[in-house]
Amino acid sequence: MHARAVIPRAALAGASGDVVAWLFALLFAEPLIQAAIDYEAERGEAEAALDAAVGIAPPEEAPEIFSRTVQGVWGIGVGMVLAGVALGLLFAVVYTLLQGKVSLRPRALALLVAGAGFLTLYATPFVKYPANPPAVGHDETIGDRSALFLVMVVGSVVALVVAGLVVRALRERLGTWNAVLVGGLAYVVLVGVLMAVLPSLGELAANVATYGPAVSETPQPLRDPVGRIVFPGFDPDVLYSFRVYALTAQILLWGVLGLVFGALAERTVDPRPSERALESV
Template identity: 55%
Template sequence: MEFRYIYRGLGVGLLGGLLAFVFARIFAEPFIQDAIDYEAGRDAAQESLNAAASHGGHSHGAEAAEVFSRSVQRNVGIGVGMAIFGLAMGGLFVVAYLIVSRRYPGLRPRVLAALLAAAGFVSLYLIPFAKYPANPPAVGHEETIGERSVLYLAMIAISVISMVLAVLAARWLAGRVGGWNASLLGALVFLVLVGIAMGLLPALGHLGINKAEYGNVATETPQPLRAPDGTIVYPGFPADLLFRFRFYSVISQLVLWATLALGFGALAERLAASPARERPRPAAAEPGTMRSEAATTA
């Protein structure tokens, strides 16, 4: 029985990843290209400043060879990456569904799938995103990739643990204050825990190299590039571009989790009802056997 759920969970996760890719390819990808264009223009302006500072000398930095073309990256690369991510989330989702469904057999599969998808979206993505949002190219230094990755994974772990503790607290309180009040208190516990974590963990703008480069601004977003006399030679990263990229990133993830909630919920409902429809009827005994049994009883 579990394998029937697992196969469907992986399939729905794959579908969700592909749908999220289609959405991101249409709406988010143009802003990634804009960010790449900004980065190229800023690098050229910086190279001109460096050349002027070296009294007209020419600076020819060695550019890294491009392993995959931009066309491959924006189509095959992102598509495969999001499909694999969808499979992984589908696998985690179905495992959580099987565990919770055994503890709460009275919940309808559609309702349980919707609740788990909402909890997964909030704890695995939305809360970590609120603290450490996704960035397009040109935002963030390469030297801070390791620190940023550790901080983001730490925020995910804290968010998931906080969600589990909140659910346990709500379950413990349900018999004392009622189900609705217990749910509200559980949500409050979750918000307090993640709020404390967000306050304690450093902002990306406060990482060493960002603070050293941008000073009191303490940001990871590139500020205007200035000449030695203070003249702006290249603008800072456009705020509108950053907002749109992050907005569509959230919607892309929402597409994935909504697909898990709706698709897997519908399939799980059918699976839960199938044993009742497919239960074999008892075979009718042959007339000779019935007479033999009656004679033996007599």
């Protein structure tokens, strides 16, 4: 299939995948996001009360440009669809590069590319730096968190490329499946080393200064000057559920992308010999 035919199909498939993921997130993740925002607001009031008790003036609140409804429904929906189109274009590039170099039907190749994209661009970085809802994470660490996640994404892609080269070099000597196993092991080792080298979010300076040496940046219970808890820490059930739904949304996105594009691409090739024989009967 020519690149000009791949691009619009991949863009449509990417948009379709993100629409499905958005609807899922709207039903399941959005209530958790609202719960996290409510927690942040209530915790802010508790912190302001503690500050007022010692004579510290509260900081000025930034004006709200868009309402919560606009942000949570239409804003994220439009953003996700546009991101899906961009993801589809990236998918088209990889699919075009592999097309003709592997002996797979379009549907199988599409699912392979989608699976590799999910693995490298989301699932592997998610293991080291899982998704967090609002209220989990200091504003001061946004830049560091984004940079670390990007390093994980790039490292995961590089590891997959290396694994592919290993498979290619060993395929004739070991056979396809054994070479794939060795390549998979190489990928796991490389990303494992990268995860061991990179710091956890709890080790970032702003989090250590606030919570001490913790394993995450999840807000801990708020205490008054004498050590009494005046506001609870972030609900771990909300955090867990949000991460499960975030991962599920990505599975839906990449799954729909691969299935829709595969179905569209399959229609552009000639039917298999057995199918042509049946049609001639």
